[in-house]
Amino acid sequence: MKTILTEQQISLTIKRLAHQVLENHLHLIDTVIIGLQPRGIYVSDKIVEELRSILKGETVNYGILDITFYRDDVRREIKVPNKTDISFSIENKNVVLIDDVLYTGRTIRAALDALLDFGRPAKVELCVLIDRRFSRQLPIQPDYAGKVIDALISQKVIVKWKEKDSETEVVITE
Amino acid sequence: MTLSTPHLLGIKDLLPTDIRLILDTAQQFKDVLQRPVKKVPSLRDVTIVNLFFENSTRTRISFELAEKRLSADVLNFTTSSSSVAKGETMLDTVNNILSMKVDMVVLRHSASGAPHFLAKHIPAAIVNAGDGINEHPTQALLDAFSIQEATGGLEGKKVAIIGDIMHSRVALSNIYLLGKMGAEVTVAGPPTLIPKYIKEAFGVNVTYNVKEALEWCDVANVLRIQLERQNQPLFSSLREYNLAFGISRKLLDSIQKNIVIMHPGPINRGVELDSDVADGNESIILQQVENGVAVRMAVLYLLSNRES
Numbered sequence: 001m002k003t004i005l006t007e008q009q010i011s012l013t014i015k016r017l018a019h020q021v022l023e024n025h026l027h028l029i030d031t032v033i034i035g036l037q038p039r040g041i042y043v044s045d046k047i048v049e050e051l052r053s054i055l056k057g058e059t060v061n062y063g064i065l066d067i068t069f070y071r072d073d074v075r076r077e078i079k080v081p082n083k084t085d086i087s088f089s090i091e092n093k094n095v096v097l098i099d100d101v102l103y104t105g106r107t108i109r110a111a112l113d114a115l116l117d118f119g120r121p122a123k124v125e126l127c128v129l130i131d132r133r134f135s136r137q138l139p140i141q142p143d144y145a146g147k148v149i150d151a152l153i154s155q156k157v158i159v160k161w162k163e164k165d166s167e168t169e170v171v172i173t174e
Numbered sequence: 175m176t177l178s179t180p181h182l183l184g185i186k187d188l189l190p191t192d193i194r195l196i197l198d199t200a201q202q203f204k205d206v207l208q209r210p211v212k213k214v215p216s217l218r219d220v221t222i223v224n225l226f227f228e229n230s231t232r233t234r235i236s237f238e239l240a241e242k243r244l245s246a247d248v249l250n251f252t253t254s255s256s257s258v259a260k261g262e263t264m265l266d267t268v269n270n271i272l273s274m275k276v277d278m279v280v281l282r283h284s285a286s287g288a289p290h291f292l293a294k295h296i297p298a299a300i301v302n303a304g305d306g307i308n309e310h311p312t313q314a315l316l317d318a319f320s321i322q323e324a325t326g327g328l329e330g331k332k333v334a335i336i337g338d339i340m341h342s343r344v345a346l347s348n349i350y351l352l353g354k355m356g357a358e359v360t361v362a363g364p365p366t367l368i369p370k371y372i373k374e375a376f377g378v379n380v381t382y383n384v385k386e387a388l389e390w391c392d393v394a395n396v397l398r399i400q401l402e403r404q405n406q407p408l409f410s411s412l413r414e415y416n417l418a419f420g421i422s423r424k425l426l427d428s429i430q431k432n433i434v435i436m437h438p439g440p441i442n443r444g445v446e447l448d449s450d451v452a453d454g455n456e457s458i459i460l461q462q463v464e465n466g467v468a469v470r471m472a473v474l475y476l477l478s479n480r481e482s
Contacts, residue, residue, distance in 0.1 A: 069206065069214035069475075078479045080175050080195065081202040117211035 004157070005147060005170040010129070013146040014043070017127055018050035020144050021096055028060055030122070031094040036111055037066040037082040040099035042161045043129050047098060061088045065097075070110040084114075091119040096144075100159040102128040105140035130157055130170060177476050181293050181300040184309035185350040193355060197319050199472035200465070207243070207468055217246035220277045220478050225251045225268065226303070227283040232439050232463065233303050233312070237280050240470035249276065264288065265295055272298055278477065281305070299477045307341050313438050314347035316469040318355065320462045321393050324434045329356035334387040336419070337397030337446050338367045340408075344438045345397060349376050362387035363419055366408040384419050388429050395436040396421060399445050412445050423450045434458055 005013065025031040028051065035044025041064050048062045063086035068079050097111055108126060115124065127144040132151050149172070151157060156173045160166075177192050185193070206214055222241050226234055234250075241248045251271070268279065278299045281289045286306030293300050304310040322328055333352055339345045339361045352359050353376065360379040361368055373380050381387050388394055399415060409415045421435070435447070435456045443449045452459060 066202070068202075069216045071216075074216050075219065075479055078176050078476055081199055083202065084205060113215065117209060117213075119210065 001171050001173055003169050003171050004130075004149060007162075007168040010146075010168055010170065011046075013129065014046045015050055017129075017144050017146055018047050018054065021047070021127065022051065022054065024125075024143075025094060025096075028055065028058065030092075031096060032061040032063065032088060032090055033096050033098065034086065034090075034115070035062070035064045036097060036099040036107065037064055037068075037084070039101075039159065042159070042164070043100050044098035047127070061093075063087065065111060065114055067107060067110040067114050070114045072106060072110065086118055089119055090115065090121050092122045095121045095124045096127055097124060098127045100128065101130045101132060101157050102126070102140075102142055102145070103132045103135055103157075105136045105138035108140045109138050129159060132157060176479070180477070181289070181302075182311050182473055182477060183289050183293060183300065183302050185311045185314050185347045185354070186309065188311075188351075188354070190354045193315070193318070193351060196315055196469070196472050196476060197322065199476060200315075200319055200469045203243075203471040203475070204465065204468035206471075207464075213243050213245060215245045216475055217241070217244040217478055220244075221247040221249065221275065222278040222280060222474065223249040223251060223271050223276045224280045224303075225271075225282070227253050227264070227281075227288070228304070230282055230304070232466070233282065233310075236463070236466040237301075237303060237312075237470050240467050240474060243467065244471055244474060246278075246474070265292070268292060268296055272296055278474065301473060301477065304343055306343065307346075308343055309347045309350075310343040310438075311347050312466070312470050312473060313344050314351040315473070316462055316466040317344075317348055317395060317436060317438070318351050319465045319469050320436060320458055321357075321434070323461070323465070324458050325392055328352065331357045331393060332360070332391045333357050334360045334362055334391035334394045335397065336362045336384055336387060336394055336421070338399055339363055339372065339397070340367045340369050341400055342397050344395075348395060349378055353377065360387050360390055364409050364415070384421065385425060385428070388421070388425070388433060389431075391433055393434045393436060394421070395438075396446050397438065398440060399442055401442065412442075416445050416448075420444075420446055420448060421451050422448045423454070426451055426454075426456065432456065436462060439463070 033048055035041040048060055051060050066082040066084045068081040125143040128142045129146040131142050131145040131148045133148055159170050162168045178189050179187050224237055280301045280303050282303040283305050286308035288305050289300050289302040302311055325331055335345050349359055362381045362384050365382055437459045441447055441452055
């Protein structure tokens with residue numbers, strides 16, 4: 001088990017990601033943030049918190065999306081669904097999808113399908129804390145990446161959060 | 175996490191954790207049904223046959239809608255327009271349908287135990303949509319979901335089941351489910367329509383006085399008086415049943431507290447429920463129907479991974 005990002009590094013990375021999103025979408029009037037259940041929302045919660053503190057008082061539309069019903073492997077394993085909560089229209093908006101680790105790209109494929117059931121966004125961008133490059137099974141790439149890493153298929157990248165796993169860090173198994 | 179059983183034959187076979195899983199999953203499907211696109215692709219590659227050997231509108235439409243909202247392929251079968259009328263057995267009928275690569279069977283049959291028999295002989299997942307006077311598990315699940323939604327939970331809630339307990343599969347499934355989830359049950363109705371020893375067998379309270387049951391309960395689940403039983407000497411007339419056991423506005427207003435009124439449908443207005451009660455503020459009858467689709471989606475989704 002090797003630590004890739006410490007708690008301090010994660011907090012700096014999240015600040016950077018928030019600023020990068022703002023560079024591209026100056027005021028977030030036409031931009032909404034959507035975190036992916038179950039693990040992506042820990043990242044999106046923190047990015048949205050950062051955005052709100054930078055923008056002071058401006059509304060940041062923030063929703064969470066569960067993709068369980070849109071998976072391409074339903075037959076192999078039944079997963080228990082989580083809550084979806086998107087209380088605003090995404091029609092013609094710029095959507096920034098946020099997840100913790102981008103690996104095969106299948107989750108994002110399912111998320112795009114799920115998202116389109118809520119309306120037709122003008123543009124969809126992807127923001128991830130960790131990008132495991134060279135391991136994609138679908139043509140999907142992030143627009144904002146916290147850290148890009150090379151890892152073997154046999155290795156696991158685990159993002160831990162204090163509020164859930166007692167410590168905040170990103171580790172990789174041997 | 176998955177269900178402990180490959181079929182849904184009855185509430186009797188379910189664990190409390192199974193019931194919790196179905197109800198929690200149903201909540202997510204209920205959210206899906208509020209979206210602009212009320213459909214998810216989960217069962218895109220699954221074929222489901224609805225085998226209805228007995229009449230039904232609500233349950234059949236509800237299952238069919240649930241299947242379509244899950245993107246399953248749906249086949250409908252009713253006995254009147256099939257070869258069953260030519261003397262084919264149920265098992266042959268089902269095997270013929272399954273040989274066309276059907277993954278799940280939703281079965282309604284007038285014989286108690288028909289889905290259990292089928293489960294022993296065919297590889298597909300079976301959902302019981304009502305068998306004789308035995309069980310109607312999806313109705314009990316949607317009733318539980320509706321009680322939970324209206325009162326905030328199941329544990330410790332007092333539920334009165336009123337009417338024809340003897341012939342009601344809805345009553346039996348509800349008694350099993352509420353018992354497993356820690357709710358208290360009282361059955362009420364004429365002595366001729368309440369089985370002897372039900373108290374000893376299921377640990378429910380029994381009363382022959384509807385007012386007493388209403389004063390005790392948080393939720394009253396009023397069952398249909400099956401008109402087809404009118405010719406049997408179980409009660410003297412519908413009029414008399416209404417006067418003694420029917421729920422009128424006057425009776426409900428005389429109760430000192432707010433209770434929730436449920437009914438699995440179809441309602442005989444003016445028999446077990448008066449119209450101003452069925453359509454009143456206490457009634458969640460139409461919410462029950464709405465919740466039925468979400469609950470059935472949850473059941474079908476959770477049973478869909480069975481290798482066949």
